[in-house]
Amino acid sequence: MSLISGCEDVSSEKSFYENADKYWKGVTPTVNGMLGGYSHINSVDIQESKKFLSPYLLGPNAKVGRTRALDCGAGIGRISKQFLLHSFDTVDLLEQNKAFLEEAKTFLGVQSAKRVGEFICSGMQDVILKDDHYDVIWIQWVTGHLTDEHFANFLKKCQRSLKRNGLIIIKENISSESVEWDETDSSVTRSYDDITAIFKKADLRIVQEKHQTNFPVEIYRVFIFALCPNQPVK
Ligand SMILES: C[S@@+](CC[C@H](N)C(=O)[O-])C[C@H]1O[C@@H](n2cnc3c(N)ncnc32)[C@H](O)[C@@H]1O
Known part of the structure; x- marks a missing residue:
C-alpha cells in the first residue's frame, strides 16, 4: 500500500520526513x-483568512469560542x-523546527509572545494533543508533509482536542488532477x-469551503476548509 495515494515517489516514510526536516532547516x-x-501574498492571504473565520467568531450566529487556538x-x-x-x-504554536520556534519568540513581539500558551516543538505525526482544549485548530500549508495515514490520524487527534463547537481549518494548495510530488521540500x-x-x-x-482569490495565477489553487466532527466526540 502506498504512503500517499496516487504517488509512487514516496516509498520510505523515514526519508520523506527526514528530507522535509533537512529542507526546512535550510x-x-x-x-x-x-x-x-x-x-507579497502575505497580506492578501491573511485578509482572506480573517474574512473566512470571522462569522464563526463574531456576530449573531457566532458559536465558536475565542479562548484558545x-x-x-x-x-x-x-x-x-x-x-x-x-x-x-491564547494561541499555541506547533512546529517541528526548533529554530523557527525560537525566532517566533522575537517575531511575535514581547506582548504577543506572552499570550502564547505553549511552543510545541514536534512533528504533527508524533504530537500528543490535550483533549477538549482548542476552539480553533488552524492548519496551513503543511499537510503535504504528512503521509495519508498520519494526516488522517492527526485530524482524529484534532477532533478530540476540539472544544464544543470548535472548528478545524485547513488552508492548503490543491493540485488540479492527481497528487504532485515536490522533491525539493x-x-x-x-x-x-x-x-x-x-x-x-x-x-x-466540511462546514464551509472557499477558494482563495487574488493569488498569483502561477501558483497552485488554494482552498480554505472549515471542518467539524461528523459525530459528537465523546
Ligand atoms: C510552508 S511553511 C508554512 C508556515 C506557516 N503555516 C505559514 O503559513 O506561515 C511549512 C511549515 O511546516 C513545518 N513542517 C513541515 N513538516 C512538518 C511536520 N511534519 N510537522 C510539523 N511542522 C512541519 C515547516 O517546518 C514549516 O515551518
Whole structure:
C-alpha cells in the first residue's frame, strides 16, 4: 500500500520526513522563507483568512469560542502574529523546527509572545494533543508533509482536542488532477478529491469551503476548509 495515494515517489516514510526536516532547516526564518519567496501574498492571504473565520467568531450566529487556538506547522508564527493572536486569548504554536520556534519568540513581539500558551516543538505525526482544549485548530500549508495515514490520524487527534463547537481549518494548495510530488521540500500537493477523501476517513464534515482569490495565477489553487466532527466526540 502506498504512503500517499496516487504517488509512487514516496516509498520510505523515514526519508520523506527526514528530507522535509533537512529542507526546512535550510530556510531563513522570515515571512519570505515561510512563503517560499512569495512574501507579497502575505497580506492578501491573511485578509482572506480573517474574512473566512470571522462569522464563526463574531456576530449573531457566532458559536465558536475565542479562548484558545492552535497554529499547526506554525513556522515563525506568521499567522499567529497577524491574525490568531488578535482573535483568541491564547494561541499555541506547533512546529517541528526548533529554530523557527525560537525566532517566533522575537517575531511575535514581547506582548504577543506572552499570550502564547505553549511552543510545541514536534512533528504533527508524533504530537500528543490535550483533549477538549482548542476552539480553533488552524492548519496551513503543511499537510503535504504528512503521509495519508498520519494526516488522517492527526485530524482524529484534532477532533478530540476540539472544544464544543470548535472548528478545524485547513488552508492548503490543491493540485488540479492527481497528487504532485515536490522533491525539493519533500512534500506532496493533493487534489481536491484526495484531500477530501482524507477528511472523510477522519470522519470530518466540511462546514464551509472557499477558494482563495487574488493569488498569483502561477501558483497552485488554494482552498480554505472549515471542518467539524461528523459525530459528537465523546
Ligand atoms: C510552508 S511553511 C508554512 C508556515 C506557516 N503555516 C505559514 O503559513 O506561515 C511549512 C511549515 O511546516 C513545518 N513542517 C513541515 N513538516 C512538518 C511536520 N511534519 N510537522 C510539523 N511542522 C512541519 C515547516 O517546518 C514549516 O515551518
